[in-house]
Amino acid sequence: MRNMVKWFCLTIWGLITCCSSVLAQVDTVYFAVTMPHREQHKINVSMRFSATSRDYVDIRMPVWSPGYYQTLNYPEKVSDFAAQTAEGAALHWERLGQDGWRIFSDDMAEVTLRYTVLADRPFVATSYVDANRAFIKPAGVFMYIDGQLQRPARVSVTPPLPWPDIATGLDTVSGESAIFEAADFDILYDSPILIGELRALPPFEVGGAEHRFIGYGMSTDFDDAALMGDIRKIVREATTIIGEIPYAHYTFIGIGPGQGGIEQLNSTAISFTGEGLDGPGRLQTLSFIAHEYFHHYNVKRIRPIELGPFDYSRPNRTNLLWVAEGLTVYYENVLLHRAGLMTGQQVLDDWAAVIANLENNPGRFKQTLAASSWNTWEDGPFGKPGETISYYVKGPVIAMLLDIEIRHATANKRSLDDVMRKLYIDYYKDARRGFTEAEVQTVCEAIAGKPLDEIFDYIYTVKEIDYASYFAKAGLDVEFDTTQRKDGQPQLKVSIKPVANPDGPARRVRQGLLGQ
Numbered sequence: 001m002r003n004m005v006k007w008f009c010l011t012i013w014g015l016i017t018c019c020s021s022v023l024a025q026v027d028t029v030y031f032a033v034t035m036p037h038r039e040q041h042k043i044n045v046s047m048r049f050s051a052t053s054r055d056y057v058d059i060r061m062p063v064w065s066p067g068y069y070q071t072l073n074y075p076e077k078v079s080d081f082a083a084q085t086a087e088g089a090a091l092h093w094e095r096l097g098q099d100g101w102r103i104f105s106d107d108m109a110e111v112t113l114r115y116t117v118l119a120d121r122p123f124v125a126t127s128y129v130d131a132n133r134a135f136i137k138p139a140g141v142f143m144y145i146d147g148q149l150q151r152p153a154r155v156s157v158t159p160p161l162p163w164p165d166i167a168t169g170l171d172t173v174s175g176e177s178a179i180f181e182a183a184d185f186d187i188l189y190d191s192p193i194l195i196g197e198l199r200a201l202p203p204f205e206v207g208g209a210e211h212r213f214i215g216y217g218m219s220t221d222f223d224d225a226a227l228m229g230d231i232r233k234i235v236r237e238a239t240t241i242i243g244e245i246p247y248a249h250y251t252f253i254g255i256g257p258g259q260g261g262i263e264q265l266n267s268t269a270i271s272f273t274g275e276g277l278d279g280p281g282r283l284q285t286l287s288f289i290a291h292e293y294f295h296h297y298n299v300k301r302i303r304p305i306e307l308g309p310f311d312y313s314r315p316n317r318t319n320l321l322w323v324a325e326g327l328t329v330y331y332e333n334v335l336l337h338r339a340g341l342m343t344g345q346q347v348l349d350d351w352a353a354v355i356a357n358l359e360n361n362p363g364r365f366k367q368t369l370a371a372s373s374w375n376t377w378e379d380g381p382f383g384k385p386g387e388t389i390s391y392y393v394k395g396p397v398i399a400m401l402l403d404i405e406i407r408h409a410t411a412n413k414r415s416l417d418d419v420m421r422k423l424y425i426d427y428y429k430d431a432r433r434g435f436t437e438a439e440v441q442t443v444c445e446a447i448a449g450k451p452l453d454e455i456f457d458y459i460y461t462v463k464e465i466d467y468a469s470y471f472a473k474a475g476l477d478v479e480f481d482t483t484q485r486k487d488g489q490p491q492l493k494v495s496i497k498p499v500a501n502p503d504g505p506a507r508r509v510r511q512g513l514l515g516q
Helices: 003-028 185-189 224-242 279-293 321-338 346-360 369-372 391-409 418-429 436-448 452-458 465-471 506-516
Strands: 030-036 042-050 059-060 080-087 093-096 100-103 110-118 131-136 153-157 167-168 179-182 194-198 204-206 209-215 249-254 254-263 267-272 477-485 490-498
Touching: 059 185, 080 100, 131 167, 153 185, 153 194, 167 209, 167 249, 179 185, 179 418, 185 490, 204 224, 204 267, 209 224, 209 418, 224 267, 224 321, 224 346, 249 279, 254 279, 267 279, 267 452, 279 321, 321 346, 321 418, 346 391, 346 490, 346 506, 369 391, 369 452, 391 436, 391 452, 391 506, 418 436
Parallel strands: 030 153, 209 249, 249 267
Antiparallel strands: 030 042, 042 110, 059 100, 080 110, 093 100, 131 194, 153 179, 167 194, 204 209, 254 267, 477 490
16 A cells, blocks of 8 residues: 555656756747847847647737836837738738737737847847847847746757857757757846857856856957956955855856946846956946946846836836945945955045036936936936936945944944845845835945934935035045136036044044045
């Protein structure tokens, strides 16, 4: 009897496993990418999926991509759309608004779509293909079944010769080099793909995870090992702040000449050629890389509640980009300084430049920091000088104040690092969601052990910031001098210098911030 029960249980378990495997295959959406007309900036896509029992299925393409908070109208780049059954019979379809297609599947078991994407803009948020390489921004290339973003996806890439290399954060299918898989469409859309004759820099490990840097069109005139050594220091400092590495591998994807960078869960796509690394541009490049890398924590995992699950059909607005972007700007200098790549005075000079940028913009009297986040879809990430502000500018200023105040209130025993760690643990790991506006203030105040109403007022009002009182708590003196620009208009110049003999509390805060 015992053997019969055991046999029965094993049989049932086998059936469940088998059925689960079949269901997984049925649920998977399969994409195939070819580029026979790459000189015309065209990508050909086929999409195959199991149909539902309804008479039709709605297909959509995102109108934006996470990390770039602008409507990009990817659907307008689609042409030559066609739908058919597994047997090759044509299916009727109709356009559904600006971003959708309704396929009348007639209860077919499987549907295949074919379409062409025009990829003619060399930009980190858009796809681009030419005779030499292809950069695939998944949100602008791969459609999704409306309401079924949870489906797994597979992407098969057939790069035309002589393109031997592919760089992406996606996992490869076992035994395949050009077939990739994603557990759902959020991960698919979070994983750009670069194809071409690429150059790989020497990889390194931190915490057991491999970190790769692979790019197109990179100069050979810089020291590969030195650059990767500096990036390793940045990664090590970032992971020390949070206390764990939440990915198995990470890829820095250099897309060549272009504009900008965008973060992903286990990769970043950045404009990078390697030029200028032997001069003043090196620190700027390292800051850029540190910013995009730290984003895998701050915004991809430590995130405002509005930024996930995503609605790809419309702007996803939040008041909290001052946390997602502003605090990340602040941590650029933190990481470089702790890594020994930036001096304490360079940090202060950079802070002074950020403050001057804000104070020389009359838009600070017209728009709050929270509103700059909410309205970024219309105003752009850097705002409209004179009329609005940017969370990239006022956001790091708020981070400075928070870090100083927390350190001062706790005798330098706690800092903004503790805030980031608590947000990561409490909301990303434990609650498995983003945080609200009220929750981020509650966490900051819990770490500081006191109310922080004045600092948070600076987020929701246009009050003048009392820089002097905050920086004095860190043994720092802020000086404002008015000069004249070439056009005769007044311009504020800001400098921040250490006070010669600060009191004990201020000395501790400054030591914690700058090591001096």
